[in-house]
Amino acid sequence: xxxxxxxxxxxxxxxxxxxxxxxxxxxxxxxxxxxxxxxxxxxxxxxxxxxxxxxxxxxxxxxxxxxxxxxxxxxxxxxxxxxxxxxxxxxxxxxxxxxxxxxxxxxxxxx
Amino acid sequence: xxxxxxxxxxxxxxxxxxxxxxxxxxxxxxxxxxxxxxxxxxxxxxxxxxxxxxxxxxxxxxxxxxxxxxxxxxxxxxxxxxxxxxxxxxxxxxxxxxxxxxxxxxxxxxxxxxx
Numbered sequence: 001x002x003x004x005x006x007x008x009x010x011x012x013x014x015x016x017x018x019x020x021x022x023x024x025x026x027x028x029x030x031x032x033x034x035x036x037x038x039x040x041x042x043x044x045x046x047x048x049x050x051x052x053x054x055x056x057x058x059x060x061x062x063x064x065x066x067x068x069x070x071x072x073x074x075x076x077x078x079x080x081x082x083x084x085x086x087x088x089x090x091x092x093x094x095x096x097x098x099x100x101x102x103x104x105x106x107x108x109x110x111x
Numbered sequence: 112x113x114x115x116x117x118x119x120x121x122x123x124x125x126x127x128x129x130x131x132x133x134x135x136x137x138x139x140x141x142x143x144x145x146x147x148x149x150x151x152x153x154x155x156x157x158x159x160x161x162x163x164x165x166x167x168x169x170x171x172x173x174x175x176x177x178x179x180x181x182x183x184x185x186x187x188x189x190x191x192x193x194x195x196x197x198x199x200x201x202x203x204x205x206x207x208x209x210x211x212x213x214x215x216x217x218x219x220x221x222x223x224x225x226x
Contacts, residue, residue, distance in 0.1 A: 043218060045217070087154065091213055097144075099156075100156070101154040101156075
């Protein structure tokens with residue numbers, strides 16, 4: 001089983017739609033969680049961290065479910081500029097910064 | 112800040128040749144990571160350094176791969192000899208470990224093609 005699993009998609013959604021991605025992780029010792037965004041042929045960039053209580057940043061909402069070992073990302077009112085691949089990232093507890101990336105979920109927002 | 116700098120941006124080489132990828136992390140960052148990204152396997156961690164010391168190289172595919180960090184501002188990833196299956200995008204990333212903050216900053220990547 002992969003450490004971090006994501007549906008690679010693609011998810012094709014119309015502008016203005018709400019879309020949600022899930023990501024599951026296998027290591028119960030995982031401590032920190034993130035969503036990164038990667039545009040086509042570009043480098044990944046941090047979108048948001050995921051906190052236990054859930055957190056929101058504008059149209060983006062991230063949630064963590066430790067019991068079921070998954071995190072989610074909700075995008076409301078999708079924009080064309082949201083088209084990208086969204087990478088789920090997990091860090092296992094410990095003093096170091098090693099993280100594991102999921103394969104990413106591709107989102108295409110259609111006019 | 113200039114961000115993480117990688118060179119070359121593109122590399123095309125023939126099987127059997129030596130390839131050297133270069134990375135300059137963000138000044139002040141104490142962690143440096145080398146990743147490889149392919150469509151099939153996604154983003155894989157190859158090796159990472161803390162204060163120029165290799166911490167975990169378990170992701171390095173085989174002895175053909177080696178990485179060094181001679182000082183805080185420079186790192187290399189070398190493949191010798193290269194093979195067609197090494198074709199991928201290689202990213203370097205750096206970070207600064209402050210409590211609760213683990214953001215990694217990626218360079219633009221080196222797109223390697225081995226023919």
